[in-house]
Amino acid sequence: MIQILDNALTSxxxxxxxxxxxxxDHPFVKKQFSTSAELLADILARAGxxxxxxxxxxxxxxxxxxxxxxxxxxxxxxxxxxxxxDGIVLRAxxxxxxxxxxxxxLSSREEQPLFKSxxxxxxVIACGQxxxxxxxxxxxxxxxxxxxxxxxxxxxxxxxxxxxxxDDAHLMGIAADLAHAATESRSxxxxxxxxxxxxxxxxxxxxxxxxLASALAEAVGVSGQTLHDITTAxxxxxxxxxxxxxxxxxxxxxxxxxxxxxxxxxxxxxANLLLARKDLPDIATIVTYEHHMxxxxxxxxxxxxxxxxxxxxxxxxxxxxxxxxxxDRPYRAAMTRNEALEVMSRSAGPSxxxxxxxxxxxxxxxxxxxxxxxxxxxxxxxxx
Ligand SMILES: [Fe+2]
Ligand SMILES: [Fe+2]
Numbered sequence: 001m002i003q004i005l006d007n008a009l010t011s012x013x014x015x016x017x018x019x020x021x022x023x024x025d026h027p028f029v030k031k032q033f034s035t036s037a038e039l040l041a042d043i044l045a046r047a048g049x050x051x052x053x054x055x056x057x058x059x060x061x062x063x064x065x066x067x068x069x070x071x072x073x074x075x076x077x078x079x080x081x082x083x084x085x086d087g088i089v090l091r092a093x094x095x096x097x098x099x100x101x102x103x104x105x106l107s108s109r110e111e112q113p114l115f116k117s118x119x120x121x122x123x124v125i126a127c128g129q130x131x132x133x134x135x136x137x138x139x140x141x142x143x144x145x146x147x148x149x150x151x152x153x154x155x156x157x158x159x160x161x162x163x164x165x166x167d168d169a170h171l172m173g174i175a176a177d178l179a180h181a182a183t184e185s186r187s188x189x190x191x192x193x194x195x196x197x198x199x200x201x202x203x204x205x206x207x208x209x210x211x212l213a214s215a216l217a218e219a220v221g222v223s224g225q226t227l228h229d230i231t232t233a234x235x236x237x238x239x240x241x242x243x244x245x246x247x248x249x250x251x252x253x254x255x256x257x258x259x260x261x262x263x264x265x266x267x268x269x270x271a272n273l274l275l276a277r278k279d280l281p282d283i284a285t286i287v288t289y290e291h292h293m294x295x296x297x298x299x300x301x302x303x304x305x306x307x308x309x310x311x312x313x314x315x316x317x318x319x320x321x322x323x324x325x326x327x328d329r330p331y332r333a334a335m336t337r338n339e340a341l342e343v344m345s346r347s348a349g350p351s352x353x354x355x356x357x358x359x360x361x362x363x364x365x366x367x368x369x370x371x372x373x374x375x376x377x378x379x380x381x382x383x384x
Contacts, residue, residue, distance in 0.1 A: 001046070005050060005061060008043070009072055011035045016079070036099055049090065049091045052090075053087030079106045083115075083122065088122060102117070153207070208327075209323050212323060216363075219359050222315075233312055234316045237316055238266065290317075298350065322360070345357070
């Protein structure tokens with residue numbers, strides 16, 4: 001029973017995470033809530049009622065830790081603690097509508113009365129609440145998918161930058177895992193795309209781009225080792241930024257000419273770093289070098305002769321621009337999904353392949369009537 005309950009709660013939190021980006025009518029969001037409701041109906045028909053609560057940072061059902069305790073603690077239960085409760089009581093009869101209402105309560109950033117419905121109530125169940133005063137909703141979303149790889153990626157990058165032997169197999173393991181997550185459940189990674197953490201920007205951005213690129217690659221028919229290689233390349237695409245002073249990358253005001261030149265050197269700095277790696281796929285170096293080059297010429301690094309941009313670089317570039325536009329930066333606010341797609345639609349053609357962008361809208365970020373992107377009359381380049 002505990003595994004079914006675990007699946008029901010992780011589906012619920014996936015639904016909450018995706019709600020903000022996709023809206024309640026998106027098939028992925030609907031699927032999460034219907035799956036959760038079905039699983040809960042199964043358990044509650046037998047048990048009548050279940051109480052899940054925190055005990056010393058572990059999410060418990062009676063005296064047993066939930067299989068996904070760590071993930072639930074960082075996500076669903078942090079949302080609950082933000083409302084000063086640490087437990088959920090679920091009773092037989094819980095409906096999908098109640099779960100949706102509960103999700104809306106969890107994802108709301110506004111002050112509101114504690115949620116209560118006929119079959120769901122929230123309570124202080126266990127003791128040992130950690131201090132969550134400095135945790136924000138955005139931090140919690142980070143925990144959803146891919147976030148588990150952040151520490152591993154941090155230390156791999158650190159080692160790589162210090163010129164130490166790093167475990168490339170570990171890196172490719174992370175890429176394989178992200179690619180798997182993206183192909184198993186294409187939409188599951190998108191909650192990460194709404195993250196707005198400045199301090200972790202490059203890492204969060206890296207993981208977002210890896211998952212978006214992986215989903216786009218899969219959507220255009222890439223599979224197996226090539227899919228993993230493109231995901232690895234996406235994980236590495238901004239590695240060169242680690243050699244640029246943080247203050248410059250996050251500068252709110254205008255960059256000086258010299259600063260601009262330095263920031264624009266991150267693709268070649270990154271490619272140089274990767275050339276020294278023994279086990280990384282060549283595609284990682286190519287993508288890192290090309291990810292700011294535009295299809296019709298332009299972008300950077302500036303070359304003296306035209307270069308045909310590798311298909312993998314084009315895939316990563318679409319993911320890269322979308323995530324950059326969707327994220328709050330010190331110099332501009334994050335755009336909504338529709339705004340980002342609209343801005344990108346004006347650049348399709350000179351900047352990147354319009355057909356690839358169409359697949360990205362249709363198969364990766366989803367096309368609903370309300371977010372259908374009208375083709376723009378005038379092409380306009382995107383500054384990221
Ligand atoms: Fe970049
Ligand atoms: Fe990037």
